[in-house]
Amino acid sequence: MEEKAVSFYWRGFKERYGLVGSKCELCSRHFFPGRVICPECRRKGKMHEHRFSGKGKVYSYTVIRTPPTGFEIYIPYVVAIVDLEEGARVVSQLVDVKPEEVSIGMPVEACFRKIREQNQSGLVLYGFKFRPLK
Numbered sequence: 740m741e742e743k744a745v746s747f748y749w750r751g752f753k754e755r756y757g758l759v760g761s762k763c764e765l766c767s768r769h770f771f772p773g774r775v776i777c778p779e780c781r782r783k784g785k786m787h788e789h790r791f792s793g794k795g796k797v798y799s800y801t802v803i804r805t806p807p808t809g810f811e812i813y814i815p816y817v818v819a820i821v822d823l824e825e826g827a828r829v830v831s832q833l834v835d836v837k838p839e840e841v842s843i844g845m846p847v848e849a850c851f852r853k854i855r856e857q858n859q860s861g862l863v864l865y866g867f868k869f870r871p872l873k
């Protein structure tokens with residue numbers, strides 16, 4: 740694997756594995772993915788790394804029946820915009836649920852799953868997805 744691919748893989752590692760974003764200590768807004776500068780407070784803001792609880796609610800969703808390459812085995816599947824309880828918004832696949840069972844406002848939690856079979860560098864990618872909260 741070339742060096743560039745390795746660094747790209749590791750750059751997103753923490754975010755994908757730990758649902759880590761950032762929180763501005765000044766205005767208490769949360770961001771995912773994390774930001775270096777708070778768009779609200781600018782230079783006065785103080786950004787800290789924040790690990791999200793993984794709990795949230797479905798804000799909106801769509802059922803995918805024509806998947807991009809690498810996602811064929813999952814169809815039909817649901818991609819949702821999840822409102823995390825801290826206030827940030829994440830786009831993620833929903834698992835362990837049938838498309839017809841998904842509803843707006845449904846409580847969900849993050850779980851750790853295979854994202855896709857492999858990328859160009861031959862790696863199997865893992866990361867978080869969301870499932871109904873039990």
Ligand SMILES: [Zn+2]
Pocket residue numbers: 763764765766767768777778779780781784785
């Ligand atoms: Zn702020």
